[in-house]
Amino acid sequence: MSKTAIFEINGKKFEFPLVVGTENEVAIDIKKLRAMAGGIITLDPGYKNTGSCESAITFLDGEKGILRYRGYAIEDLAEKADFLEIAYLLIFGELPTEEQLIKFSSDIKDQAHVDEDIKKIIDGFPKAAHPMGVLSSLTSALVAFNPTSVDVESDEEMYNAIVRLLGKFPVLTAWAYRKRAGLPLDYGDNSLGYVENFLKMMFKKPTEDYMLNPVVVDALDKLLILHADHEQNCSTSTVRMVGSSHAGLFVSISAGINALWGPLHGGANQAVIEMLEAIKADDGDTKKYMAKAKDKSDPFRLMGFGHRVYKNFDPRAKIIKKSADEVLTDLGVQDPILDIAKGLEEEALRDPYFVDRKLYPNVDFYSGIIYRALGIPTEMFTPMFALGRLPGWIAQWREMRLRKEPIGRPRQVYIGENLRDFKPLTKR
Ligand code: SDX
Numbered sequence: 332m333s334k335t336a337i338f339e340i341n342g343k344k345f346e347f348p349l350v351v352g353t354e355n356e357v358a359i360d361i362k363k364l365r366a367m368a369g370g371i372i373t374l375d376p377g378y379k380n381t382g383s384c385e386s387a388i389t390f391l392d393g394e395k396g397i398l399r400y401r402g403y404a405i406e407d408l409a410e411k412a413d414f415l416e417i418a419y420l421l422i423f424g425e426l427p428t429e430e431q432l433i434k435f436s437s438d439i440k441d442q443a444h445v446d447e448d449i450k451k452i453i454d455g456f457p458k459a460a461h462p463m464g465v466l467s468s469l470t471s472a473l474v475a476f477n478p479t480s481v482d483v484e485s486d487e488e489m490y491n492a493i494v495r496l497l498g499k500f501p502v503l504t505a506w507a508y509r510k511r512a513g514l515p516l517d518y519g520d521n522s523l524g525y526v527e528n529f530l531k532m533m534f535k536k537p538t539e540d541y542m543l544n545p546v547v548v549d550a551l552d553k554l555l556i557l558h559a560d561h562e563q564n565c566s567t568s569t570v571r572m573v574g575s576s577h578a579g580l581f582v583s584i585s586a587g588i589n590a591l592w593g594p595l596h597g598g599a600n601q602a603v604i605e606m607l608e609a610i611k612a613d614d615g616d617t618k619k620y621m622a623k624a625k626d627k628s629d630p631f632r633l634m635g636f637g638h639r640v641y642k643n644f645d646p647r648a649k650i651i652k653k654s655a656d657e658v659l660t661d662l663g664v665q666d667p668i669l670d671i672a673k674g675l676e677e678e679a680l681r682d683p684y685f686v687d688r689k690l691y692p693n694v695d696f697y698s699g700i701i702y703r704a705l706g707i708p709t710e711m712f713t714p715m716f717a718l719g720r721l722p723g724w725i726a727q728w729r730e731m732r733l734r735k736e737p738i739g740r741p742r743q744v745y746i747g748e749n750l751r752d753f754k755p756l757t758k759r
Contacts, residue, residue, distance in 0.1 A: 332357075340368055354390055358382050365742070372742045379639065382563075384571070384736060388421060388726050389562040393640035398647065400560060401425070409650050414555040415439070415525050418722035421560050422493060422729060435494070440521040442498025443528065446476040449503075453510050462507035462714045463598075467588035469503040473581045480579050483732040492580050493725055500721055501525070504714050505532035511710070526552045529718070534706065546661040547705050551715075553654055554698060557647040558716050560723025561694075564639075566590040566597065567720075567727050572739040574728045587724045588717050594634070597716040599695035600702070603635035604709050607668040607699075610675070617675050625684045635672075635696030636679060642689035651697040655704075664704045672697060 336359045338345045345367050350358045365372050375381040390399045398405040401420050408417055412426070419427040419435050427435060452472055456465055473496070481492040506516045515537050519528035527543050530551065535541035561567065570587035574580070591597035610620050624633040638645055659666060676692055679685040695716075702712050 338364075338368070340371060343368075350385070352385070354392070372744070374744055377639075378563075378568075383568060383739075384563065384731065384734075386562065386727070386730060387424070388730060389560045389723070391562055391640060393638070393642050396641060396643040396646050396649075398561075405557065405646055406650065409553050409556050412556065413524070413526075414552050414559070414719075417556045417559050418497060418725075421722045421726040436525065438490075438494040439498045439525065440528075442495045443502060443521060444518060445473075445499050445502050449476070449506075450516055453506060453516065456510060458511055458513065460511070461592075462504075462511060462711055463588060463592040463717070465507040465510065466503055466714050466717060467585045467592075469507070470500070470588060471582055471585040473499060473503075474579060477581070483729070489729065493729075496581065496584065496725065497721065501529040501718060502532060504718050505529060507714060508533055508708070508711050511708075524548075526555065544662075546658060550654060550658045550701055551705060554651070554701060554715070555719035557650060557694065558698075558719025560720065560726060562640075563727075564596065565593070567724060570724045570728050571731045571736070574731055575736055575739040577732075577738075580725070580728055583728050584721065584724050587720075591717055591720065592713060597695075597713045597720070599634050599693070600699045600712040600716060601709050603672075603695050604668070604699040604703065604712070606634045607671050607675075610671050611668055615671055615674075617671065617678055620675070621678055621682060625682075633675070633679065633685075633690070635692055636685065637688070637690040638693045641691060641693065644691045645693040647694040648692040648696055651694065651701065652692070655697045655700045658701050659704050662704055666700060666704060668703075669697075669700050672700060 332351075333349065335346045335348055338347070345364070347364065348360045350360050352358075361373060373381070388401065390402070391397060400408060400417065401424055403420070403426075408420075412420075415436055416426060416432060419425075419432065449469060449472065452469065453465065456468075477492075477495060479488075482488045502518065505519075509516055509532075517532065517535060517537070519532040519535075521528070523531060523543075526548055530543065530547065531541045563571075566587040569590035570583045573586040574583040594602045606620070610617055613619060620631070620633070623629045623631040624636075655669060658664075659669060676696070679690065684690075698716075699709070699712050702715060703709070707715060
């Protein structure tokens with residue numbers, strides 16, 4: 332295996348080192364390209380062929396459908412760990428000991444409240460405001476109530492900021508839902524676990540106790556684990572980009588929430604359900620929607636299908652599909668859109684358009700069906716994705732700052748007007 336790559340440009344050769352990762356991924360290190368080649372740069376819209384960083388957090392192999400957090404297979408973690416263990420693993424690099432987990436959980440509970448003035452901010456939103464917009468605003472607002480910026484070199488300050496965010500984010504997420512549902516903005520109960528407490532904050536009615544269903548708790552815990560990190564996706568790259576200017580952790584996460592909201596990214600889980608509902612309302616005519624998805628003149632895409640990296644089954648989709656069957660059976664829920672989803676998947680996996688482009692169901696294709704069965708409304712699906720992705724965003728932001736990565740500032744190729752003289756108003 333050669334250790335360098337050689338470019339030949341206009342008869343001149345330039346040699347660049349190869350970087351090889353622990354899973355034998357190879358990259359050409361072009362850090363010095365522009366200086367060596369007289370200003371020449373690379374161009375790669377959407378960064379389909381460009382690595383932004385070296386990272387030790389998550390490994391995925393899109394061709395083989397592999398996903399690992401800090402070296403542990405996602406299948407193992409989804410089965411054997413709980414969400415707080417995964418949060419600790421992603422952020423600090425190791426599965427916590429029992430003592431570490433107890434302290435981590437206790438420190439997070441100590442932060443599971445927000446300044447009462449946050450309620451005044453929520454009051455200012457119209458009831459119909461999308462919870463993702465409310466959530467990103469409230470996450471930014473946390474800075475106003477926690478003004479001390481984080482010294483990333485201080486393990487203690489960093490730890491405190493992390494547990495503060497992990498403690499407060501579920502409150503903000505639940506309150507974004509309750510505002511829309513016209514319910515009082517209550518707290519949960521620190522005697523409960525992280526996921527149990529979140530469910531209680533979401534669904535407890537003021538007039539009765541909230542009865543926890545272990546099937547619901549387990550299903551949500553697994554969904555949060557499956558969403559916890561995914562290397563350099565759009566929203567994580569946004570968190571890293573904003574953090575690279577040394578903006579604070581909370582505002583960097585707020586930027587990530589906004590990037591996740593897009594229907595091509597985390598917003599897809601809401602768009603999948605809306606698509607399946609439309610198909611159901613259209614007499615289950617999946618063929619019509621398959622044709623629309625393949626019609627280049629039609630902007631419609633099969634939501635929940637395709638992925639920038641996975642050119643095989645998204646391993647998360649496999650786990651979620653199996654869990655969807657189990658959860659709906661356990662809860663005695665009959666949801667016709669699950670059958671429509673399965674039918675759509677079978678048709679697409681036989682259709683040359685999808686097969687040739689290696690378009691498989693992704694994490695968003697079945698997740699909404701479980702969320703619905705758990706009683707979570709459609710507009711809360713992407714906030715649930717954000718709740719799951721929070722530890723991954725934190726881990727990636729922390730790694731970027733601790734590795735002292737430079738401020739993100741891509742180059743461009745200018746294709747605008749060449750120099751021209753100013754035209755006075757009378758001559759335009
Ligand atoms: C997430 O990056 C991550 O890791 C993200 C994520 C995470 O955990 O953070 O995994 C979460 O965002 C999952 C993806 C959710 N989005 C959707 O389900 C929206 C529908 N999917 C597509 O919009 C699309 O597949 C993307 C955005 C996910 C990926 O797009 P790419 O990599 O830019 O691929 P592309 O647009 O270049 O598509 C290649 C071809 C094109 O056709 P041709 O030009 O070759 O003829 O495939 C077609 C596309 O038109 N195509 C689709 C399609 N996805 C791609 N055609 C119909 N339906 C689709 N869903």
